[in-house]
Amino acid sequence: LTPPEPPNYFWLLFKQLFAGFNGILWCGGILALLAYKAFGAVHPDPSNLALGILIFIVIILNSMLNSYQEIKSIKIVAAFS
DSSP states (O other): OOOOOOOOHHHHHHHHHHSTHHHHHHHHHHHHHHHHTGGGOSSOOHHHHHHHHHHHHHHHHHHHHHHHHHHHHHHHHHHHO
16 A cells, blocks of 8 residues: 655645635625725725734634644654554
8 A cells, every 4th residue: 555645735725724714704804804995985994904904814824823733743644654
């Protein structure tokens, strides 16, 4: 038996960006950015822009951390064989 080839790390990160709760966070971030200047408001609320940016930062950091944990667990399992 041949061992399976190691997964592509970029693909793992890409899957983490859109999987699970991050998909809901993407919707929330997009809605927050759309609410920033909804219906051509003259004075948009900057808190909506800040909220959208923070949500996107959380998505990226969460995806990077989950990918790191998955890569470490793949390496640990590979060490047993």
